[in-house]
Amino acid sequence: MQIGCPKEIKPQEFRVGMTPAAAQEAVAAGHTVIVERGAGLGAGFTDEDYRAAGAGIVDTPEEIFASAEMVVKVKEPQPAERRLLREGQLLFTYLHLAPDAAQTRDLLDSGCTAIAYETVTDRNGGLPLLAPMSEVAGRLAPQVGAWTLQKANGGLGVLLGGVPGVRPANVVIVGGGVVGTAAARVAVGMGANVTVLDRSIPRMSYLDDVFMGRLTTQFSTAAALADLLPSADLVIGAVLIPGAAAPKLVSRAQLSTMQAGAVLVDVAIDQGGCFETSRATTHADPIYEVDGVMHYCVANMPGAVARTSTQALGNATLPFLMALANKGWRKACADDPHLLNGLNVHAGQVTYAAVGTALGLPSIAASEALKS
Ligand SMILES: NC(=O)C1=CN([C@@H]2O[C@H](COP(=O)(O)OP(=O)(O)OC[C@H]3O[C@@H](n4cnc5c(N)ncnc54)[C@H](O)[C@@H]3O)[C@@H](O)[C@H]2O)C=CC1
Numbered sequence: 001m002q003i004g005c006p007k008e009i010k011p012q013e014f015r016v017g018m019t020p021a022a023a024q025e026a027v028a029a030g031h032t033v034i035v036e037r038g039a040g041l042g043a044g045f046t047d048e049d050y051r052a053a054g055a056g057i058v059d060t061p062e063e064i065f066a067s068a069e070m071v072v073k074v075k076e077p078q079p080a081e082r083r084l085l086r087e088g089q090l091l092f093t094y095l096h097l098a099p100d101a102a103q104t105r106d107l108l109d110s111g112c113t114a115i116a117y118e119t120v121t122d123r124n125g126g127l128p129l130l131a132p133m134s135e136v137a138g139r140l141a142p143q144v145g146a147w148t149l150q151k152a153n154g155g156l157g158v159l160l161g162g163v164p165g166v167r168p169a170n171v172v173i174v175g176g177g178v179v180g181t182a183a184a185r186v187a188v189g190m191g192a193n194v195t196v197l198d199r200s201i202p203r204m205s206y207l208d209d210v211f212m213g214r215l216t217t218q219f220s221t222a223a224a225l226a227d228l229l230p231s232a233d234l235v236i237g238a239v240l241i242p243g244a245a246a247p248k249l250v251s252r253a254q255l256s257t258m259q260a261g262a263v264l265v266d267v268a269i270d271q272g273g274c275f276e277t278s279r280a281t282t283h284a285d286p287i288y289e290v291d292g293v294m295h296y297c298v299a300n301m302p303g304a305v306a307r308t309s310t311q312a313l314g315n316a317t318l319p320f321l322m323a324l325a326n327k328g329w330r331k332a333c334a335d336d337p338h339l340l341n342g343l344n345v346h347a348g349q350v351t352y353a354a355v356g357t358a359l360g361l362p363s364i365a366a367s368e369a370l371k372s
């Protein structure tokens with residue numbers, strides 16, 4: 001199979017879809033890999049590294065999209081990339097379609113087959129291609145929250161860990177999954193007073209066990225969150241209903257109950273955000289203020305630490321990438337129901353129910369797409 005890896009073009013996105021190690025494995029299995037010139041530089045990989053792995057270097061994204069049977073990326077295709085997608089072409093990347101009607105329409109119109117990293121599952125009920133980036137974004141969330149809390153950035157002027165004689169910051173983490181747990185680990189490590197809200201009792205039981213009294217868990221209801229907001233210094237949004245638009249858990253009216261200069265970090269922004277006032281921002285301009293409350297809503301947080309993130313993502317995607325290349329997407333998905341769960345769009349149809357529901361579009365079962 002011809003596999004193509006273009007340079008990411010989302011603002012300040014320095015990750016790359018394939019590492020030289022992944023290219024080397026694909027080439028060793030008999031596939032052809034083409035990589036756009038400079039695609040790996042932001043993550044620390046030179047064109048020479050890819051050449052040494054047996055990949056070809058091409059100058060433009062047009063060359064990649066024109067000849068690759070499978071395009072491997074990190075972020076959802078941007079409008080200029082969507083114009084290059086072809087009927088029958090396989091796209092393997094993050095998509096986050098539920099909050100993104102324009103992208104969904106373009107993918108449907110292109111006739112491509114698109115497998116979304118974020119809805120591929122594993123046998124433990126996890127999301128193995130989302131998890132590595134959630135580990136990164138979760139660890140970054142208290143770090144960027146602490147930065148935003150600094151006075152010069154519009155924040156309260158509160159140090160997360162406090163100092164002897166002065167209380168630490170109150171950090172509320174909504175959603176105790178992969179992002180929430182990673183965020184809790186760092187926030188606890190920085191000395192903050194941490195509360196994690198979730199609706200899964202087994203999840204809270206796990207957190208209670210591993211943190212051994214270093215944080216508080218609370219069942220997530222509107223009332224519980226309303227109680228915590230007035231004293232919260234930093235609120236981290238980390239909920240997920242897989243494939244679906246994030247539920248809005250803090251309304252605009254509730255911002256007035258918070259302290260001026262308190263900070264919301266909405267990690268769930270890639271699924272539309274879990275605070276009513278969230279709108280996606282970029283690393284170039286990450287924060288804004290609404291009603292006195294600072295918001296950080298970068299949809300590609302792991303791009304900030306592109307070296308770590310590219311390696312972590314590449315480790316997780318490689319087995320699936322190899323299955324897709326070796327068997328073709330139909331057989332790979334027929335053999336692996338977890339990979340089939342990643343199928344979001346095929347030949348002009350939505351193949352993931354939560355995406356169809358969020359956007360008011362008809363959808364077919366992914367298993368039906370295997371037959372067409
Ligand atoms: N902005 C960025 O750069 C990145 C964003 N993300 C996003 O972060 C979000 C969280 O991802 P993961 O932690 O991997 O998901 P996860 O599935 O591991 O955890 C989500 C948690 O939310 C809980 N939850 C669901 N509804 C809830 C509610 N109403 N209140 C409280 N908790 C609730 C679930 O029980 C689960 O424990 C996703 O939207 C993901 O796409 C992930 C990586 C990077």
Ligand SMILES: CC(=O)C(=O)O
Nearest residue numbers: 094133270299300302
């Ligand atoms: C998960 C995601 O959207 C990211 O890593 O950018």
Ligand SMILES: [Mg+2]
Nearest residue numbers: 096270299300
């Ligand atoms: Mg995203």
